[in-house]
Amino acid sequence: MENLIIEPLKGYGDIKFGMSIDEVVNVFGTPSNHEELEPIIEGNEITSVLYDYEDLAVSICFEGTDKMLVSSISTINEDATLFGEKIYEMNRNQVIDLMKKNGYKEFDEEEQEGDTCLIYDELMLDFYFNEGELIDVVWGVLVDSEGNII
Numbered sequence: 001m002e003n004l005i006i007e008p009l010k011g012y013g014d015i016k017f018g019m020s021i022d023e024v025v026n027v028f029g030t031p032s033n034h035e036e037l038e039p040i041i042e043g044n045e046i047t048s049v050l051y052d053y054e055d056l057a058v059s060i061c062f063e064g065t066d067k068m069l070v071s072s073i074s075t076i077n078e079d080a081t082l083f084g085e086k087i088y089e090m091n092r093n094q095v096i097d098l099m100k101k102n103g104y105k106e107f108d109e110e111e112q113e114g115d116t117c118l119i120y121d122e123l124m125l126d127f128y129f130n131e132g133e134l135i136d137v138v139w140g141v142l143v144d145s146e147g148n149i150i
Helices: 020-030 092-101
Strands: 005-008 035-038 049-052 059-062 069-075 108-112 115-120 126-131 133-142
Touching: 020 049, 020 059, 092 115, 092 126
Parallel strands: none
Antiparallel strands: 035 049, 049 059, 059 069, 069 133, 108 115, 115 126, 126 133
């Protein structure tokens, strides 16, 4: 994978939110691992499936009922960029500065046992840190019960 650009609310390089499983497999091939996830809300008919591509350091979550669409992406690829910067070369304060520089000042912060998560709700973008080191970036979109992006 050459295009490692994190695009909040849009996708990741050649993978765009709203693509089907078949479309993603056409781009990335067969995942190294996949699993059906339990619904977060009991009685929710939306199904979630996670595809892991270990060699690309990316995980893609698909959601829907009849059609499964890309709803969230996670990457630990050290070459991934956000707003033209290699995000994994940054610490917490540098990520906050990058986001501010690009017009995103509002965020929530959650801490638990040495882990910190910066949550940018407006972009559905989360940065996970362990002992100050960025360990995961997760971003997505909302999908309704029909599998459509909201």
